[in-house]
Amino acid sequence: MTGETERREAAEQLALTLVGAGMQRMGARAIAAFLFSEEESLTAGDLAQELGVSAGSVSGAIKMVAQMGLIERIYVAGSRREHFRMRDNAWTTLYSRQHSVVTDVLDAVEKGVGAVGPGRAHDRLEYMRDFYTFLINEAPMLVERFEQQRRGEPRS
Structure with a gap:
């Protein structure tokens, strides 16, 4: 070959x-x-x-x-x-754009949590909300750590 x-x-x-x-x-x-x-x-x-x-x-x-x-x-x-x-930073750009989709999902899930009473549906929606909230909060730090690593900077 x-x-x-x-x-x-x-x-x-x-x-x-x-x-x-x-x-x-x-x-x-x-x-x-x-x-x-x-x-x-x-x-x-x-x-x-x-x-x-x-x-x-x-x-x-x-x-x-x-x-x-x-x-x-x-x-x-x-x-x-x-x-x-x-683009030079194509993948972090793509990830950042997907971040806005996650925000939209989070908004919809939050409405769902408020729309149902206690029970299985509420528990599932709450879990989903908590997971997406975690992703939204952690994503910027992950991208920054990645960029630091690419520049050869030591971890903070």
């Missing part, structure tokens, strides 16, 4: 894993292509060529991945095409 073949297979395996976790197939393949690319940026045409699909079929994937906060549009001097690149 050549290095290029191994790279492509690893990218496809990552995409399949993301699909298994609930992501749309083309979006997962686009993320994998950006992650495995040595290029500073990719255009829709570059992405289509890498994935072996039409340029039109990647436009929705680019939009989805950009909305997730993983890629950003950049200006490339002398090019008329739109270029995209992985």
Whole structure:
């Protein structure tokens, strides 16, 4: 197996894993292509060529991945095409955006706790509320500890 073949297979395996976790197939393949690319940026045409699909079929994937906060549009001097690149802090950006979804879930669960009387439903909702409250409170500290570790700083 050549290095290029191994790279492509690893990218496809990552995409399949993301699909298994609930992501749309083309979006997962686009993320994998950006992650495995040595290029500073990719255009829709570059992405289509890498994935072996039409340029039109990647436009929705680019939009989805950009909305997730993983890629950003950049200006490339002398090019008329739109270029995209992985964000430097793509994963902490994604995690932070998911944080707002957790907040929405927490708000809905809190209403549920108030809507039911004592009993099993109340206990389950209360447990869920407590769990999401814990996540909301711990997440910023986890991201900060991760960033400190990446910078090589000692743990506080």
